[in-house]
Amino acid sequence: MAKRKNRGRRHPLASAALLILGLAAVGGGYTVVSEAADASAPAPAASQLTAEDGQRLYMANCATCHGVEAVGTKNGPTLIGVGAASVNFQVMTGRMPLAFQGPQADQRNPQFTQEQSDAMGEYIQTLGAGPDKPDEEWLDTSATGVDIANGAELFRINCAMCHNVAGAGGALTEGKFAPNLHDIDGAHIYEAMLTGPQNMPVFNDNNISPEEKRDVIAYLHYLDESPSVGGWDLGSLGPVSEGLFIWTLGLGSIVALTVWLTSRPN
Amino acid sequence: MTATQAARKQSLTSKASNYLDERTSISGAVSFLGRKIFPDHWSFMLGEVALYSFVAILISGTFLTFFFDPSMTHVPYEGSYVPLKGIGMSVAYHSALDISFDIRGGLLMRQVHHWSALLFVASIGLHMLRVFFTGAYRKPREINWVIGFLLFILAMAEGFTGYSLPDDLLSGNGLAIINGMVKGIPLIGTWISYFFFGGLFPGTAIVPRLYILHIMLLPAILIASLGLHMLLLIINKHTQFAGPGRTKGNVVGSPIMPVFAAKAGGFFFLVFGAIMLIASLVTINPIWNYGPYDPSPVSAGTQPDWYIGFADGALRLVPPGWEVELFGYTLTIAILAPMAVMGVFLVLVAFWPFIEAWITGDKREHHMADRPRNNPTRTAIGAAGIIFYAVMWAAASSDLMATHFSLNVFYVIHVLQALLILGPIIGFWLTKRIAIGLQKKDREMVLHGFESGRIVRKPGGEFIEVHQPVDEYERWRLTSFDAYEPTKERPNSAGRITAGTKIRGSLSRWFFEDRITPVTKSELEQSKHDH
Numbered sequence: 001m002a003k004r005k006n007r008g009r010r011h012p013l014a015s016a017a018l019l020i021l022g023l024a025a026v027g028g029g030y031t032v033v034s035e036a037a038d039a040s041a042p043a044p045a046a047s048q049l050t051a052e053d054g055q056r057l058y059m060a061n062c063a064t065c066h067g068v069e070a071v072g073t074k075n076g077p078t079l080i081g082v083g084a085a086s087v088n089f090q091v092m093t094g095r096m097p098l099a100f101q102g103p104q105a106d107q108r109n110p111q112f113t114q115e116q117s118d119a120m121g122e123y124i125q126t127l128g129a130g131p132d133k134p135d136e137e138w139l140d141t142s143a144t145g146v147d148i149a150n151g152a153e154l155f156r157i158n159c160a161m162c163h164n165v166a167g168a169g170g171a172l173t174e175g176k177f178a179p180n181l182h183d184i185d186g187a188h189i190y191e192a193m194l195t196g197p198q199n200m201p202v203f204n205d206n207n208i209s210p211e212e213k214r215d216v217i218a219y220l221h222y223l224d225e226s227p228s229v230g231g232w233d234l235g236s237l238g239p240v241s242e243g244l245f246i247w248t249l250g251l252g253s254i255v256a257l258t259v260w261l262t263s264r265p266n
Numbered sequence: 267m268t269a270t271q272a273a274r275k276q277s278l279t280s281k282a283s284n285y286l287d288e289r290t291s292i293s294g295a296v297s298f299l300g301r302k303i304f305p306d307h308w309s310f311m312l313g314e315v316a317l318y319s320f321v322a323i324l325i326s327g328t329f330l331t332f333f334f335d336p337s338m339t340h341v342p343y344e345g346s347y348v349p350l351k352g353i354g355m356s357v358a359y360h361s362a363l364d365i366s367f368d369i370r371g372g373l374l375m376r377q378v379h380h381w382s383a384l385l386f387v388a389s390i391g392l393h394m395l396r397v398f399f400t401g402a403y404r405k406p407r408e409i410n411w412v413i414g415f416l417l418f419i420l421a422m423a424e425g426f427t428g429y430s431l432p433d434d435l436l437s438g439n440g441l442a443i444i445n446g447m448v449k450g451i452p453l454i455g456t457w458i459s460y461f462f463f464g465g466l467f468p469g470t471a472i473v474p475r476l477y478i479l480h481i482m483l484l485p486a487i488l489i490a491s492l493g494l495h496m497l498l499l500i501i502n503k504h505t506q507f508a509g510p511g512r513t514k515g516n517v518v519g520s521p522i523m524p525v526f527a528a529k530a531g532g533f534f535f536l537v538f539g540a541i542m543l544i545a546s547l548v549t550i551n552p553i554w555n556y557g558p559y560d561p562s563p564v565s566a567g568t569q570p571d572w573y574i575g576f577a578d579g580a581l582r583l584v585p586p587g588w589e590v591e592l593f594g595y596t597l598t599i600a601i602l603a604p605m606a607v608m609g610v611f612l613v614l615v616a617f618w619p620f621i622e623a624w625i626t627g628d629k630r631e632h633h634m635a636d637r638p639r640n641n642p643t644r645t646a647i648g649a650a651g652i653i654f655y656a657v658m659w660a661a662a663s664s665d666l667m668a669t670h671f672s673l674n675v676f677y678v679i680h681v682l683q684a685l686l687i688l689g690p691i692i693g694f695w696l697t698k699r700i701a702i703g704l705q706k707k708d709r710e711m712v713l714h715g716f717e718s719g720r721i722v723r724k725p726g727g728e729f730i731e732v733h734q735p736v737d738e739y740e741r742w743r744l745t746s747f748d749a750y751e752p753t754k755e756r757p758n759s760a761g762r763i764t765a766g767t768k769i770r771g772s773l774s775r776w777f778f779e780d781r782i783t784p785v786t787k788s789e790l791e792q793s794k795h796d797h
Contacts, residue, residue: 170566243572
C-alpha cells in the first residue's frame, strides 16, 4: 500500500529487551525509593548521661508542647506515666519532637542519640513510672523456643487488619495510616505493642506475653530477611498492584507486540 | 533425494490425506478455513491474545489439578515454609502451599495460571472495547457480541471461583463479602446463602463445590461458547477499516493459510513467552503471607482480583446508613443499590447491539469497521461507560490511594462518588466534541488538502500557504462512512404515534442531531474548482 509512514521492523529481540529493561527499571526504581525512605542516620555514641541531662534535653526540646514537668499543654499530651518505652519509641523512630501538627506524627530521621533519648526516658520515668524499655532477652529472636509460626499467627490475628498481612501498611480513618513494618528495630516493635502509639491499640503483657511479642518480632524480621520467593513482590499490596501491573506492563507490552507484528516491512 | 523417492513421498502424504478426507470430508473445511482472511490492524489481534492466554490457563491449570486437593479436612502444616510450621489448616490450603514450595515448577505454574487469568480477562475487556468503538457488533454480528459478553462473564466467574480455592485468608474474605451480598437480597438471601455454602458460612462444602465449578462446569461452558464464538467469526468474517479495494463484500488482509497461520503461530509463542516472563519474575497472590482462612482476622488491603474490583468499589461508594425497614424486614439498600446499578450496567452492555439498532432503525448489514470519530455519540457513550466502570474500579483501591498519596480515605471516597455521577457526563460531552472536531478536520483535509508548509508569494504580493490535496487512498479512508439521520416519527398503521416511537425518535435525535456528513462527490468537485 502506498504512502505509509516508514515503520521499519525492529530487531526481533528489541521488544523482549525493552520489556526486560522496563521491568528492571521499575523494580530498581522501587527498591531505591523504598530503601531511601527507610534509611536512618546512625547516632554517634556519647558518654553516659543521667536523668538530669534528660531533664535539660526535655526542657529544651519537648516542654513547649508537653509542658514543664510533662503535665501537657494544648499542643501535646501529658507524658506522666507513659514510661521510658514510649519515649524511646517516639524519639528513636523519629516521631518526636513533632515536626508539625497533622493527622499523625510524621517520621523523620531521629533527632537524638540513643543516650540522649535514654536520659529523657529516665527523666520521664522519675515523674511517674510507666512501662520501661524491653529487656534484651525479649529482643533476642535467635533464642531457643522462639516460634516464628506462632508470631505469624499472632500477627495475622492482632495486627494484619491495620498493617496488612505482609506488614505493607494500610489506611485508617481521617488521613491516619498504619505504617509499613519493614526493617524496624526489634525494640521499637516491642515498644509499639507495649505503648500503642496514636491509633494503635496497646497490647500489654496480658494480651500478648513478652515471649509472644518476641515471636512477632521474629516473624517480622523473617519477612525482612527472606527474599520474596515468587519474584518481585509489587510492594506486597495484594490484588490491586497485580491488576495495575497486568494492565500497564503486561497488556502494554503485548499490545506493543501486536502493533509490531501488524506493521509492514518496508 | 531422487525424483522417484519424492514422488513416492508425495503419494504417501496424498494417500494419507485422501484416507482422512474420505472418512471425514475435512478438505472442504480446511480449504474454507485456509481462505479465511484476517485483517491487519493491530487491534484485531486482541481477541487472539485472549485466546492464547486461555490456552496458557488450560495448560497450567491442568498441571495444578494434579496436585491440588480441595478437601477441607483440618491438618497441621508440614511443608517447608517456616512461618506456617505446625499451624492448623485445610488440606486445600496445604496442597496449594505444597504446590508453591514443595513441588518442582509448582510455583511457576501457579503464577502462570494466575497471571494468564488476569491477562485473559483484561484482553477480553480490551477486545470488547475495540469491537464497541468500531461498531463491529452491528448486524450480522449481534449474536456474536452477546456470546462474547457471555465469555467475559464466564471468565470472571472462572476467576472468582479460582480465587476462592486456596482457602487462604484472602479468598475466605472474598467469600465472606459474597456471602454478605447474597444475604442482602430480601426474603430469599439467607436461603440462597445456606444452599450455596451447604449450611452456615463458611462451612466445609464451599471449596469442593467451587472446585467442581472451576474445573468442570465453567470450563465446559466456556469452551463451548468459545467454539461458537470462533465459528460465527469465521461465518461472518472480520470487519475491516475502509480503504481502497475494501468493500462490504470482501475482507482485505492475509489469508489464514499460510501467511496468517505463520504469524498467528508466532504470535501465540510471543504471548506465551510474555506470560512466562511475567510469571517467572513477578509474584502473584503470595498465599503463604495470608495464612489459613479464619473468619476473625481481616487484612488491610483485602481486595478481589481486578475484574471483580468494580463490584467491590460499587459497595464502597455507597454512602453510610442506606437501610430501610419495611414490614419488619430490613432492606439493605447499601447492598441492593450497587447490585442493581451493576446489573443494569451489564444488561446495557450485553444488549447494546439491539438497543442501538432499535434507535437507529438500521436493518442493513455492516461489514466495515467504523472509525470511532465517525459515530460521535456512540464513541461518547463508550467513553462515559469506561469512566463509570473505571470510577467503581478505582474505588476498590480507595484505601491504597489514601495511604500512597497521603490522603484521607473519606475524602477519596467523596471525590469518587462525585466522579461516578459527573465523570461520565463530562466524559460524554468532551468525547463527543472531540470526535466531531476530528470529523471536521477530516472534512477540511479532503476538501482543501493538508498544509504543506510551503509558503508562496503571489505576483500581487500576497503570501499563501500551498495546500496539498490528500491522495486517493487517504480520501477513501476519510470519506467512506455512514451518516445517520434522526429517525422520523411516523404514525403506525392505526395512524397513531405510539409512546415507543416517540421515545425512539427523541433518542435518535439525541444520537444524531449533531453530525458531520461525509464529503460528497459534488462537494469534492466544487472544492477542486476553487483551487
